[in-house]
Amino acid sequence: GESVGLHLPTLSVQEGDNSIINCAYSNSASDYFIWYKQESGKGPQFIIDIRSNMDKRQGQRVTVLLNKTVKHLSLQIAATQPGDSAVYFCAEPGHISGGYNKLIFGAGTRLAVHP
Amino acid sequence: EPEVTQTPSHQVTQMGQEVILRCVPISNHLYFYWYRQILGQKVEFLVSFYNNEISEKSEIFDDQFSVERPDGSNFTLKIRSTKLEDSAMYFCASTREGQETQYFGPGTRLLVL
Numbered sequence: 502g503e504s505v506g507l508h509l510p511t512l513s514v515q516e517g518d519n520s521i522i523n524c525a526y527s528n529s530a531s532d533y534f535i536w537y538k539q540e541s542g543k544g545p546q547f548i549i550d551i552r553s554n555m556d557k558r559q560g561q562r563v564t565v566l567l568n569k570t571v572k573h574l575s576l577q578i579a580a581t582q583p584g585d586s587a588v589y590f591c592a593e594p595g596h597i598s599g600g601y602n603k604l605i606f607g608a609g610t611r612l613a614v615h616p
Numbered sequence: 617e618p619e620v621t622q623t624p625s626h627q628v629t630q631m632g633q634e635v636i637l638r639c640v641p642i643s644n645h646l647y648f649y650w651y652r653q654i655l656g657q658k659v660e661f662l663v664s665f666y667n668n669e670i671s672e673k674s675e676i677f678d679d680q681f682s683v684e685r686p687d688g689s690n691f692t693l694k695i696r697s698t699k700l701e702d703s704a705m706y707f708c709a710s711t712r713e714g715q716e717t718q719y720f721g722p723g724t725r726l727l728v729l
Contacts, residue, residue, distance in 0.1 A: 533716055544620075544707050544720035545659060590659065594716055603649065603661035603672060604709075604718055 513613045520578040522610045524591035529572060531593050535604070536565060536576045540587045545606075548576070548589075578612075586614045618642045620721035622708050628727045629698055637693045637724045639708030648691045649709040649718060650683065652676070659707065665691065698728045 514520050526534070532553040537545035551558045551565045551574070558565050564577040578585055588609040594602035621640045629635050641648050650662040664671040665683055673681075682694045691710075695702055705725050709718040 535717060537720075542723075542725075544722045547717055547719065550717055592659075595661070602716070603664055603674075604651075604659075605661070606659040608658050 511611045514581050516616050520581045522576045522589045524574050526572050535592045537590045538587045581614050583614050622721040626725045632697050635695050639691045641710030645710035645712045647711045650693045651707045652704040654704045700728050703728045
């Protein structure tokens with residue numbers, strides 16, 4: 502079925518440490534995943550995406566890892582900064598025939614960065 | 617960098633009243649969406665819109681909801697008779713042809729009293 506979920510509701514890290522946010526999905530046919538960051542009172546902001554033909558994709562300070570065997574993806578943030586404090590969502594398209602698809606969001610993980 | 621914009625940022629209304637939430641998608645985007653987020657919960661899909669018609673709608677999007685693209689730039693969500701449980705953040709999103717990443721607006725916080 503269509504389901505994207507997250508392991509942990511809250512993650513607290515020290516400034517400068519690396520953060521890892523996890524996400525599990527249930528649909529083995531899923532072929533595209535997106536990570537969004539949502540700061541308080543704002544809309545989801547695109548961070549990085551990955552297609553199922555890749556295991557890893559890197560951006561600026563962020564890396565997404567995809568393990569199709571166990572249907573798991575993670576977002577790694579290097580040298581976490583106070584500005585990284587937000588709720589992070591993984592999302593995937595819910596496939597419909599033709600057209601472009603709704604996004605199905607996971608529950609979200611709150612990242613709290615402490616000085 | 618172009619952005620999705622939404623107005624108003626906050627709306628307070630009485631139960632039973634009609635509200636219209638407005639969005640201006642990114643100008644070269646063709647696919648438009650509304651999502652909502654109840655406080656502390658995940659973002660939920662409401663409706664997608666393409667070529668002046670609804671592509672898909674969720675079970676949340678009942679007869680009280682409607683969408684419209686009245687001109688070349690605006691995309692609106694109307695709730696005809698608001699209920700207390702309609703209180704939420706409403707996000708508009710858009711994407712262009714050939715792209716799956718959706719870009720979200722800042723949201724409208726709707727409070728129904």
